[in-house]
Amino acid sequence: MIVVIGASGNVGREVVTRLLERGLRPRALTRNPQGAAFAPGVEVLGGDLDDPGTADRALDGADAAFVATAGPAAPAHDEALARAVARCGVPRVVRVSSVAALPPVTDAYGTAHAAAEEAYRATGTACTFLRPAAFMSNTLQWAWSVKADGTMHQPFGDLPQAVVDPADVAEVAVRTLTEPGHEGKAYTLTGPEPLTARDRAHRLAQALGRPLTFVDASEEEAHQAMVKAGLPDDYVTALLTALGDPTPARGAVPLPTVEELTGRPPRRFDTWLKTNLHHFR
Template identity: 65%
Template sequence: MITVIGATGNVGRPLVAGLVARGARPRILTRDPGRARLVPGAETVIGDLDAPRCADALLAGADAAFVVTAGPDAAAHDRKIAAAVARHGVRRVVKVTSVAALPPVHDSYGAAHAAAEDAYLATGAHCTFLRPAAFMSNTLQWSWSVTGSSTVFQPFGDLPQAVVDPADVAEVALRVLDAPGAGGCAYTVTGPESLTPRQRAQRLAAALGRSLTFVDAPPEQARRAMTDVGLPPAYVDGLLASQSDPDPARGALPLPTVRDLTGHPPRTFTAWLAAHVDLFR
């Protein structure tokens, strides 16, 4: 049995669908009973990782676990999940971290992801880490300003990333979970081309058929916007430091990982836009 933590997210949803299509009945976690309807065919645990026994309920009897955690609480959640992996003798773990975890780590955001990898390795499970470049779905953060004022606000507008479709990360994870002998290492997962945020905004404008204004927002403005919605300042500082890292090894160089592990080329940003452009109208 496979436990999927993060099953209703951009990577987890297509992964669960793929597992169910292969005849598996994964166990998933959701805090919202209504969202369980989004993943028919799965065994659903209603709960929250902040609850004392939630991780145990998810991992008891599991042979493998797929884990995505996000946000300021991710580090604490990963410690709880890893401890439960060890207690229940889960044999395989596939964990999504970040290119920020590539050594040498330069910021607190990358350090948190690297610490999560260490925590899972310490369980004795056969661990595979997927370190994606920036997700194409992060572009949805622009929807409010695109629909409201035809403007994109984004810091570090000229730093490229080989943005990756979350569906490709899900398919890589599925291939690793399908083959018990595979994995056991860390994979950097990228899309097929390196694009700056400014270039992605130009692609979005073309898909919408209208012009957009791109504002290369100062980091201080981006920091204020994130802390104003309640994100902890220390978390925001680490995230911005990670986003400003110019090292091309941290997701800027397109790699063959998706093709090598799935047999098909990674999906393009243009294709992702075609599937999601109505969300920006």
């Protein structure tokens, strides 16, 4: 039985769907089981990783675990999960990490992901780490302002990133969960083309058929907005530092990894946009 931690997230939900398509019956951990709306065949487990015992309940009897933690609480959640992996004897773990964890690690955000990877390795279980570039779905953060006044605000507007579709990350995750040969590996996952935020904004305007205004926010403006939204100051600082440094090895240049692992090219941003355009109308 495969356990999906973070099953309501943009990657986790896709993992659940693909496991069902393979005839498997995953266990999905979610904080909101009533609103999760998973398809029949999923064992839905409600629980919050802030609560002691949730990790053990989720991983009890697991043959493999997919882990996607996020936000300021992620380091604590990963520590709890790693301890539970060891206690429950989970044979295989696949964790969504980040390109920021690629050495040399240069910022606190990458340090947190690298520390999480090491925590799972230390359990002695077979681990695979997926290190995606920025997700195409991050574009959804513009939806409210696009609908409100036709603007998109983001810092580092001219830095390229080979953004990746979360569905491609999920497909790689399912293969590494269910097929042999991925133990001890770390895969950097990107989309097929480098795009700046300004590029994505232009394509969104074309797809909507109306003019939009891209505002290249300063780092300080972005910092203030994220803190105002409730994120801790030190977490915002770490995240913005990582976002402002997409080096070629860390998501700025497309890599063939998705195609090598899935047998098909990664999805293009235009394809993702067509599927998700309704969010911006």
